[in-house]
Amino acid sequence: MNYKSLAAKAVEAKSKALPTYSNFHVGAALITKDDKIYTGCNIESSSYSLTICAERTAIFKAISEGERKFKAIAVVGDTEGFISPCGACRQVISDLCGDIDVVLVNSKNETKVMKTSELLPFAFSDKDLK
Numbered sequence: 001m002n003y004k005s006l007a008a009k010a011v012e013a014k015s016k017a018l019p020t021y022s023n024f025h026v027g028a029a030l031i032t033k034d035d036k037i038y039t040g041c042n043i044e045s046s047s048y049s050l051t052i053c054a055e056r057t058a059i060f061k062a063i064s065e066g067e068r069k070f071k072a073i074a075v076v077g078d079t080e081g082f083i084s085p086c087g088a089c090r091q092v093i094s095d096l097c098g099d100i101d102v103v104l105v106n107s108k109n110e111t112k113v114m115k116t117s118e119l120l121p122f123a124f125s126d127k128d129l130k
Helices: 003-014 054-064 087-097
Strands: 027-032 037-041 070-076 101-105 111-115
Touching (some): 003 037, 003 070, 003 111, 027 054, 037 054, 054 070, 054 087
Antiparallel strands (some): 027 037
């Protein structure tokens, strides 16, 4: 699957977002090593710290289904510039997906591909816990 198709899945997931308070819709699509796709959208709670981002929704869905190896994740929002995962999502991507491609998508459906390590240099990892 090419990244344009993965981005299209993220756009589709964005339509299911529930951004009750921010009105900021985000979608994500995560592809496994076996080309299975898991999508996610942001879901907000009135207790803002309980809100979950699209990226973590997709990753946690995949993990809960037994997936452990990933190729890439696409993230799309309604921004003119390239949308990027928040700090919490960067950490989760690093911890649970590794140094995968992160496909950033803007409102014009243009894409920019970066590695997790580029988005989160000097990441805290399991190596720091030993």
